[in-house]
Amino acid sequence: MSVGGLWSPANGWCPLNVLQKVDVRLVSEEACFRSYGYMVTPRMLCAGYRSGEKDACQGDSGGPLVCxxxxxxxxxxxxxxxxxxCGRADYYGVYTRVTKLTGWIKEHISGHG
Incomplete structure (x- = not known):
């Protein structure tokens, strides 16, 4: 998995002019639930590492998680x-699960292309 964004941990979190990417791993629903409990719904998925370190951060919202x-x-x-x-141990990044929204996406883009 790769995540794209414009933020980087250089002297704190600062915006960059060059698009960045980080490779993360999808984690099980159980691991995600252990981190966040009922805040995570079936329309979400988690990715990252238990040790933290690699993650999306503020300013990356709306960016792609591609496989x-x-x-x-x-x-x-x-x-x-x-x-x-951002990149905290035991807390994964949470992403909108696109497969749960394909019907909604198709409904809203039909006739607009």
């Missing part, structure tokens, strides 16, 4: 949404 299939094809799996701080 690569074995065929090499990339697809949008999630959209950066929220989390507890």
């Amino acid at each position: 690569q299939e074995n065929s090499g094809r990339w697809f949008l799996a999630g959209v950066v949404s929220w989390g507890k701080g």
